[in-house]
Amino acid sequence: MQRLRSQPRPNWQKTVESQGLSYHTPDGNTYWDESAYYQFGSAEIDAIEKATYALNDMCLAAVQRVIDENLFPRFSIPPQVAQYIARSWDRDELTIYGRFDLAFDGHRPPKLLEYNADTPTSLLEAAVIQWHWMKDLFSRADQFNSIHERLIEAWGIAAKTMPGPMYFTSLSGHMEDYMTVTYLRDTAIQGGLRTEYIPVERIGWNWERNMFVDEQEQHIANCFKLYPWEWLLIEPFGPQLLLDNTRWLEAPWKMLLSNKAILTVLYEMFPQSPYLLPASMEPLPAGDFVRKPMLGREGANVQTVVNGNVTLETEGDYGGPFVYQKLQPLPNFDGNYPVIGSWLVNGNACGIGIREDVSPVTQNLSRFVPHMFG
Amino acid sequence: MIRASRAITLVLIGTAAAAAPVFLATALHPSSDDIEDGGGDFGPGSSYGPTTRSSYGSHSSGSHYHHYWFWGNHSGSGYSYRSGSGSSGSSFSHGGTSRGGFGHTGHSSGS
Numbered sequence: 001m002q003r004l005r006s007q008p009r010p011n012w013q014k015t016v017e018s019q020g021l022s023y024h025t026p027d028g029n030t031y032w033d034e035s036a037y038y039q040f041g042s043a044e045i046d047a048i049e050k051a052t053y054a055l056n057d058m059c060l061a062a063v064q065r066v067i068d069e070n071l072f073p074r075f076s077i078p079p080q081v082a083q084y085i086a087r088s089w090d091r092d093e094l095t096i097y098g099r100f101d102l103a104f105d106g107h108r109p110p111k112l113l114e115y116n117a118d119t120p121t122s123l124l125e126a127a128v129i130q131w132h133w134m135k136d137l138f139s140r141a142d143q144f145n146s147i148h149e150r151l152i153e154a155w156g157i158a159a160k161t162m163p164g165p166m167y168f169t170s171l172s173g174h175m176e177d178y179m180t181v182t183y184l185r186d187t188a189i190q191g192g193l194r195t196e197y198i199p200v201e202r203i204g205w206n207w208e209r210n211m212f213v214d215e216q217e218q219h220i221a222n223c224f225k226l227y228p229w230e231w232l233l234i235e236p237f238g239p240q241l242l243l244d245n246t247r248w249l250e251a252p253w254k255m256l257l258s259n260k261a262i263l264t265v266l267y268e269m270f271p272q273s274p275y276l277l278p279a280s281m282e283p284l285p286a287g288d289f290v291r292k293p294m295l296g297r298e299g300a301n302v303q304t305v306v307n308g309n310v311t312l313e314t315e316g317d318y319g320g321p322f323v324y325q326k327l328q329p330l331p332n333f334d335g336n337y338p339v340i341g342s343w344l345v346n347g348n349a350c351g352i353g354i355r356e357d358v359s360p361v362t363q364n365l366s367r368f369v370p371h372m373f374g
Numbered sequence: 375m376i377r378a379s380r381a382i383t384l385v386l387i388g389t390a391a392a393a394a395p396v397f398l399a400t401a402l403h404p405s406s407d408d409i410e411d412g413g414g415d416f417g418p419g420s421s422y423g424p425t426t427r428s429s430y431g432s433h434s435s436g437s438h439y440h441h442y443w444f445w446g447n448h449s450g451s452g453y454s455y456r457s458g459s460g461s462s463g464s465s466f467s468h469g470g471t472s473r474g475g476f477g478h479t480g481h482s483s484g485s
Contacts, residue, residue: 020387121484128382148382174482186386201477206470213471227476227483237475258485297485364482 001040001106003333003369008034009136020183021129023175026365032125033367034133038338038354040373044106045144045352051110051275052342052349055100058273059115062265063089063256074281075261076294076321081233084242085252093251094161095346096154096184096224097123099353101362102340105331109274112266113328113339114292117257118250119226121176122368124183126343126353127151130370141372145351147343148187154346155191162222162247165194167214170226172199181226188224200227205240212237212246222247229255230295260294260323278326288327293318298364314361330360337362338369 009015016024016032024032066072067089072082099120102110127147134143158166168185170177185195196214203220204213212220223246225232232241241248256262263279270276278284283291283305291303293316300316304327330337338356342349357366 018388020384116485119483119485128384128387131380131382146380149380171477171479171481171483177483180484182386183384186384189385190383199477201474203476204471204473205475207472208470217471228485231479231483232476235476235478240475297481 001038001044001104001331003036003038003336003338006034006037006137009133015132015136016129019128019132020124020179022179026176029365030367031365032129033356033369036336036369037133038369038371040106040144040371042373044104045373048102048104048110048144048340048342048352049349051102051112052100052344054273055112055115055275056344056347056349058266058270058276059117059257059262062262062269063253065269066256066262066265071265074264075256075259077255077259080242084244085256087244088252093247093253094154094158094249095251095254096158096249097151097343097345098250098254098257100342100344102342103328103330104340110340110342111277111328112263112275113277113325114260115257115262116341117254119228119258120341120343121180121226122341122353122355123147123180123343125368126341126351128183130353130368133370134372138372142374143351143372146348147345147351150345150348150350151184151187152191155188155193157346158188158222158249159192164221165196165218166249167196167198167220167223168226169198169200169203169223172201177226181224184224184226200225203237205237210243210245212240220246222249224249228258228295228297230259260292260296260325261321263323263325277328280324281321283324284326289324290327291322291324294321294323299361299366300363302361304360312359312361314359314363339366 012034013024021032024030066075067086070082072079072085077085097120098115098117099122100115101113103113104110127145131143131145131148134141155166166188168181168188170181181197185197188195198214198220202215204215204217205211206213206217209219212223214220225248229250229252232238261281263277264281266273267276267279271278283289288304288306291305293301296302296316296318298316299314301318302312302314303310304312306327330339333356335358336356337358337360338354339362341353341355343351343353352371354369354371355362355366356369357363
């Protein structure tokens with residue numbers, strides 16, 4: 001694993017915009033960064049792939065345990081929502097995608113930092129933009145990347161089991177969110193689905209028909225939401241979700257995996273796994289650790305504790321409950337700290353995207369840097 | 375994982391890019407009617423009915439503390455909204471269609 005410098009393509013902004021990446025330089029800050037790239041060896045890619053499959057297997061076992069042993073209070077999930085989750089799990093409801101964030105230095109096994117199982121973004125960059133970058137500059141190289149094909153395949157399965165149009169929804173006014181769902185719609189269309197877009201604020205509830213409806217009063221029977229479960233459930237339409245007459249993607253059971261309390265369940269179940277770090281709902285008794293909000297996002301309100309002292313604390317609006325995880329130092333490439341986002345689509349490990357920062361905590365403005373191998 | 379010969383086809387992205395000005399105007403700058411039309415579906419004094427289309431609260435910011443208070447302290451004791459009251463002091467009226475029941479965070483949703 002190496003970080004190498006590269007000359008950005010002439011007029012790269014126009015190029016990536018034509019491929020849908022309109023948010024490459026938000027507020028003047030570089031997000032898509034092709035002034036560098038990461039080069040891997042095949043064995044390193046194999047190690048990431050193997051870890052991703054193993055982590056998925058462990059996560060599915062952990063969901064089963066949470067349901068069987070009623071561990072929902074640890075996740076601050078009340079009984080009504082627990083029943084909703086359990087029904088979704090028992091129906092084996094479909095999942096499209098998720099992204100494991102891994103610490104990996106190319107030598108030791110990748111370590112799971114967190115699982116973005118509900119609303120992962122940086123998808124278009126990983127699936128499309130970095131692929132075109134590589135073909136433009138290193139046409140004979142390869143990339144760990146079949147995300148696009150796997151998405152089309154996953155939607156093809158959805159088309160068979162979820163009849164009618166698939167709605168896609170996200171919060172108005174957020175370009176990255178909109179382009180992420182637009183890209184997912186693109187792959188869904190190619191997978192054989194009829195699709196519609198509706199801003200999440202425009203979803204209606206029809207009191208007489210007891211169902212979610214679009215702006216033409218059509219029943220929203222199936223909906224992909226780029227809007228977290230924990231927000232949906234606390235908002236005014238939350239109770240209507242529990243009536244359970246819309247099939248949502250990601251499925252309700254994924255809210256267990258996107259909650260950082262899952263890290264504690266995983267470690268309890270698989271303490272010998274080379275891919276897991278010690279994690280607890282209480283501060284770790286020994287060693288350095290990271291404190292993360294249970295439902296935090298984009299590295300907000302993360303605190304690192306070294307030798308009993310707080311050495312780093314990021315800003316944000318998130319409070320507790322918190323999860324405490326052993327501190328895993330990220331590799332440092334000339335002052336840049338990369339995190340590997342390993343994509344899982346329909347159960348297939350199918351590609352990576354790399355975010356890096358000058359801070360050891362990856363946040364919402366951390367740069368996306370392409371990769372290649374071979 | 376090797377996809378040296380793969381060709382990525384996009385059927386929608388190109389269309390969206392071509393229509394960028396329209397798309398941007400719609401997605402990033404909802405009409406003022408969308409944001410506030412007398413309080414919205416769930417605000418105090420709001421009206422309910424099939425034609426009310428409001429995004430009450432969706433463009434405000436910073437509701438996380440409330441959000442965690444709700445999840446953290448109410449777990450196991452039942453959600454208050456279960457009885458028909460919303461998390462922001464809203465109330466539901468039956469009949470017709472209500473909108474604006476989602477989208478109250480005002481934050482980007484990705485992770």
